[in-house]
Amino acid sequence: MRTPVAFFSNLVGPAAVMAAGTMGAGAVASFLLAGAWFRYDLLWVILAMLPVFVVSVDTASRIGALNPGQGMFALVRSRISSILAWIILLLVVPVHFLVTMGQISVMSSAFLTLTGLPASSSLSLGLEVLLCVSLSAAVLWLVFSRGYERMQRVMTLLMILMLLCFLVVALRGLVELPAILAGFVPSLPSDLPVPGSDSPRIATSSIIAMVGAAVAPAALLGMPYMCADDGGSREELALAFKQAVINMGFVFGAYAILVVVAGGYALHSLPEHASFADVGQASAVFRDALPGVFSTLGPVIFSLGLFTAAMTTLVVAAQVTIYFMLDMAGKEWRFSSDNRLYHRVLLGFVLAAAALAPFWDFPALLKVILLMGINVVVIPLAFVIVLVLVNSEDVMREFKAEWWRNLLLIVGLLTSLVLAVDKAPHYYQLLMG
Numbered sequence: 497m498r499t500p501v502a503f504f505s506n507l508v509g510p511a512a513v514m515a516a517g518t519m520g521a522g523a524v525a526s527f528l529l530a531g532a533w534f535r536y537d538l539l540w541v542i543l544a545m546l547p548v549f550v551v552s553v554d555t556a557s558r559i560g561a562l563n564p565g566q567g568m569f570a571l572v573r574s575r576i577s578s579i580l581a582w583i584i585l586l587l588v589v590p591v592h593f594l595v596t597m598g599q600i601s602v603m604s605s606a607f608l609t610l611t612g613l614p615a616s617s618s619l620s621l622g623l624e625v626l627l628c629v630s631l632s633a634a635v636l637w638l639v640f641s642r643g644y645e646r647m648q649r650v651m652t653l654l655m656i657l658m659l660l661c662f663l664v665v666a667l668r669g670l671v672e673l674p675a676i677l678a679g680f681v682p683s684l685p686s687d688l689p690v691p692g693s694d695s696p697r698i699a700t701s702s703i704i705a706m707v708g709a710a711v712a713p714a715a716l717l718g719m720p721y722m723c724a725d726d727g728g729s730r731e732e733l734a735l736a737f738k739q740a741v742i743n744m745g746f747v748f749g750a751y752a753i754l755v756v757v758a759g760g761y762a763l764h765s766l767p768e769h770a771s772f773a774d775v776g777q778a779s780a781v782f783r784d785a786l787p788g789v790f791s792t793l794g795p796v797i798f799s800l801g802l803f804t805a806a807m808t809t810l811v812v813a814a815q816v817t818i819y820f821m822l823d824m825a826g827k828e829w830r831f832s833s834d835n836r837l838y839h840r841v842l843l844g845f846v847l848a849a850a851a852l853a854p855f856w857d858f859p860a861l862l863k864v865i866l867l868m869g870i871n872v873v874v875i876p877l878a879f880v881i882v883l884v885l886v887n888s889e890d891v892m893r894e895f896k897a898e899w900w901r902n903l904l905l906i907v908g909l910l911t912s913l914v915l916a917v918d919k920a921p922h923y924y925q926l927l928m929g
Contacts, residue, residue, distance in 0.1 A: 510557060510722035511736065513648055514715050515743040516655035517812025519751050521602045521805045523709040527752050530702045531759025533688050536672075536679030538699070541706050542752045543680060546745050548911065549710045551904040553719055554740035555897060556882050560720030562730055562892055567823035568720045572881055575888060580877070585824050587874050588713060592817040596849040599810040600628050604853070606803035607631060610796060624854040632810075632850035636843060639811050643833040644725050647811075654808050655743070659751050661801030666754040669761030676757060704918050707911055710748070713878040718816030721823075725831050730895065758798075810846070818842045876916060879909035 530538045563571065572581040604627050607613075639650050669676070688697040723736065815831065818841050822829035831838055883905050886897040897905070 509648060509652075509736070509739045509743075510719060510726050511553070511739040511743040512652040512655055512747075513722060513812065514553060514719055515748045516651045516658070516808040518710055518712065518715060518744070518809075519655060519658050519748060519805055520809025520812075521599060521802060522809065523752070524755055524802055524805050526702075526705040526709040527755035528759040528763070530706055531756040531761075532763035533697045534685045534699060534702060535760040535764045536676050536757065537683060537685040538702060538706065539676065539679035539753060539756055540682045541703050542749055542756070544682070545707050545710055545911075546749050548904050548908045549748070550740050550745045551901055552711075552879070552882065552908045553715045553744055554737050555886050555901050555905060556716045557719040557723040557736055557740070558733060558895060559882070559885050559891065560723035561733060561736065562895060563720070564724040564727075567724075567819065567829050568717050568881075569820055569823040571720075571885060571891065573824075575891065576881065576884055580881075581824065584713075584717070584874055584877060585820055588717075588820060589817055592714070592813045593845070593849055595813045596810055596817075596846060597853045599806040599813070600632055600850050600853040602806035603631050603635075603803055603810070604628050606799045606806065609799040610803065621854055625851055628850040628853045629847060632846050635807055635810060636846055640831075640839070640842065644831050647815075647831070648726070651808060651811065654804050655747060658801050658804045658808070659747060659754070661797050661804065662751060662754040662758060664797050665801070666758040666761070669757040672761060676760075679756075679760075701918070704915055706752075708875075708915055710752075711875060711908060711912060711915070713874040714812060714816045716878040716882050718812070718819060721816065721819040721829065733895065814842060814846050814849075818845060875912040876909060879905060879912055883909065 527542075530541075559568065559571065566574075569581050569585065572578075572584075604624070607627070639647050685699045687699060690696055818838055819829050819831075821841065822838060827837060828835055829838065883897075883902065885891050886905075887902070889896060
């Protein structure tokens with residue numbers, strides 16, 4: 497009989513780290529609002545997107561396993577185009593810096609909610625900066641202070657904690673099991689009118705947001721580095737695929753389903769299907785998620801899950817960004833206890849984001865340009881890069897992508913193009929005023 501320790505050991509690996517990072521605050525918001533707005537009608541989207549998510553990230557990881565001496569950006573420079581590598585780097589680094597700032601802000605808000613302290617808007621700017629820097633320093637120590645293996649184990653534990661938090665929050669929703677099961681049958685719900693607005697909540701936009709929560713360039717471009725750091729090899733490709741199926745298929749899939757169910761049960765019946773601006777407001781609406789005397793635990797468990805989700809996304813966003821930067825600079829990019837340059841750059845990157853997080857008042861134009869870069873340009877390009885490299889005999893040797901991998905990668909590429917086309921008019925409208 498398998499012990500919990502043995503089960504945990506089977507989860508630990510790059511796939512668990514990336515799954516934990518994908519299960520971030522942005523994913524929580526996307527899936528939670530999908531449930532709040534359309535109840536359980538979009539659960540089928542999760543099942544539909546999981547094969548593409550699992551296979552695309554696993555395929556990218558094989559590049560690292562078979563080329564442990566070369567980083568992903570070095571391969572792009574030598575096999576495709578150095579200009580393309582620089583374009584992606586210049587788009588990804590500032591966006592990941594903003595992502596890191598955003599996750600730190602969520603962590604700060606969730607921490608204040610968990611401890612019952614006043615909201616961040618009530619704190620002085622100095623105290624808010626101190627809180628953000630202190631939380632970020634604690635995360636850096638917990639996750640990165642003992643090398644790559646420690647980081648993998650901590651991230652795997654956090655992934656399990658997130659799953660358990662949202663399982664508890666979603667449990668009461670299981671009383672509506674027939675409606676939940678019906679949500680796995682593909683259908684497109686009607687658009688949802690918004691009182692006082694001419695713009696309804698569109699089901700297809702929620703679908704795109706759900707898919708976008710899983711399909712990210714950090715996963716495709718970062719996994720080769722993580723796999724190389726983990727010591728992956730061609731002999732372990734089958735094991736790596738099994739871990740990808742477990743972590744990014746079953747664990748991430750269950751997590752996404754539970755968040756949608758939690759949103760559908762606790763928020764869909766509220767006026768305007770829930771409208772909240774911060775963690776405190778979001779957690780408060782889960783007061784009735786648990787029955788009777790346990791009702792006060794709902795907001796606490798939700799805030800804990802959200803804190804953990806923001807923490808894991810911060811870790812992955814910062815980690816892969818340092819990989820990219822050092823690789824492009826021709827420096828040693830491996831995350832090891834003796835690579836002091838990696839640790840210094842990581843420390844500076846995260847603490848700078850923490851110090852600036854309370855000043856989260858960037859001009860709208862800058863936000864739009866940066867987010868447009870990551871969503872409209874980098875995701876399709878990341879799929880193209882993976883497709884080119886995994887079909888190169890020089891890169892993959894006898895492990896070139898099979899037809900079914902190529903098929904799912906092409907589906908991912910087309911999906912990412914749909915994401916871009918859907919968002920482009922919105923960005924253009926904002927840019928043109």
